Amino acid sequence: MNPNTLVPEYIHRIAPYQPGKPISDVARELGMHEADIIKLASNENPLGPSPKAVAAIERAIADLALYPDGGGFALKEVIVRRFGVAMDQVILGNGSNDILELVARTFLCPGTSAVYSQHAFAVYPLATTAVGATGIEVPARDYGNDLDALLAAVRADTRVVFLANPNNPTGTFVDGDAIKDFARRVPENVLVVMDEAYMEYLSPEHAYDSAPWLAEFPNLIISRTLSKAYGLAGLRVGFGLASKDIVALMNRVRQPFNVNHLAMVAAAAALEDTEFIERGRRVNAEGLAYLSAAFAQRGIAYIPPFGNFITFRINNAKAVFESLLRQGVIVRPIAGYGLPDWLRVSVGTAAQNTRFIASLDQALA
Numbered sequence: 001m002n003p004n005t006l007v008p009e010y011i012h013r014i015a016p017y018q019p020g021k022p023i024s025d026v027a028r029e030l031g032m033h034e035a036d037i038i039k040l041a042s043n044e045n046p047l048g049p050s051p052k053a054v055a056a057i058e059r060a061i062a063d064l065a066l067y068p069d070g071g072g073f074a075l076k077e078v079i080v081r082r083f084g085v086a087m088d089q090v091i092l093g094n095g096s097n098d099i100l101e102l103v104a105r106t107f108l109c110p111g112t113s114a115v116y117s118q119h120a121f122a123v124y125p126l127a128t129t130a131v132g133a134t135g136i137e138v139p140a141r142d143y144g145n146d147l148d149a150l151l152a153a154v155r156a157d158t159r160v161v162f163l164a165n166p167n168n169p170t171g172t173f174v175d176g177d178a179i180k181d182f183a184r185r186v187p188e189n190v191l192v193v194m195d196e197a198y199m200e201y202l203s204p205e206h207a208y209d210s211a212p213w214l215a216e217f218p219n220l221i222i223s224r225t226l227s228k229a230y231g232l233a234g235l236r237v238g239f240g241l242a243s244k245d246i247v248a249l250m251n252r253v254r255q256p257f258n259v260n261h262l263a264m265v266a267a268a269a270a271l272e273d274t275e276f277i278e279r280g281r282r283v284n285a286e287g288l289a290y291l292s293a294a295f296a297q298r299g300i301a302y303i304p305p306f307g308n309f310i311t312f313r314i315n316n317a318k319a320v321f322e323s324l325l326r327q328g329v330i331v332r333p334i335a336g337y338g339l340p341d342w343l344r345v346s347v348g349t350a351a352q353n354t355r356f357i358a359s360l361d362q363a364l365a
Helices: 023-030 051-063 073-083 096-107 123-130 147-152 176-185 211-215 244-253 261-270 274-297 317-326 350-364
Strands: 090-093 113-117 134-138 158-164 191-195 220-225 238-241 309-313 342-346
Touching: 023 317, 051 261, 073 090, 073 238, 073 261, 090 096, 090 244, 096 123, 096 158, 096 191, 096 220, 096 238, 096 244, 113 123, 113 147, 123 134, 147 176, 176 191, 211 220, 274 309, 274 350, 317 342, 317 350
Parallel strands: 113 134, 113 158, 158 191, 191 220
Antiparallel strands: 090 238, 220 238, 309 342
8 A cells, every 4th residue: 555645646745844853862863961051042031931931730630630621711811911802703723833734724725825924933834735726825024024025915805814923934024003003904805814823032122912992803813822931831721812703613623631730730830820931032032132243253143032032043054953953052043934044043041042152153164
């Protein structure tokens, strides 16, 4: 039997998602101790998880023999208070990645299309292709979203526009007023999926709240994650906000118990840990300032960052990445995003940031 003959042609066109290289892999491949390696490849929180989330997990350990609440009532209650939405406007996901997949599985199929930007999150084309829909990639403007071009790319068969703000992996940002104007111009029969995985890292001057827009735009879906600022990447928990009708449709294809019990109790606690979020935002801002200045001093081009990472241009990016690996520093190559001469580095602790720059100097030497 040839299994290749059993799947639709569009499955063969999918390039599997490549996550950041794990510390354990580098240690095994290079014969290093895991304690000697730092990972700055996956935009994880260098402060670890929210302490309130850890305490909540410890209290919930005894419930592991029980199935989680399939409706996620307790976590949804916190989200409702936090974002001012109704209970039936919230859908939970196994990370925000799951929310994006649910959008594709619910609203896309062969004969339809989705629009997204060049250099945008790899899951957009992956989720689109996986259901047989056509992906329309729009050329980026200054490595970020070109809103006018995205709007012009919408066709009669378009059902979804994916829009990340701040954008990953380039770190670009579009002002909230411009995003809202874009949502106003998109046809009502096209869903606007706003991927806000890095919103918590925006400075007060750039931050905006899109949740109230749901009342104005019934075709809006907002995707959020607790993997970044809240430090819960290992638990995989995210959520979406949308109209009750959209959420009801997505719940038809959502897997039962798609978010585990410990993830939900940790997320509920983390969402209310404002002190932890403020500390993380401060540490991140300091790290961005340090790394930006270090790149500028060395004449290294970089994209002005708005998330918790910086994307920078370097000669022989592949060789530099491998040199950093041998020094026990993992960053992210992004050739798969159409940026072969660029690398992405996550903001770490002050000590990790300093070590990265020292290792980069050695790699360049």
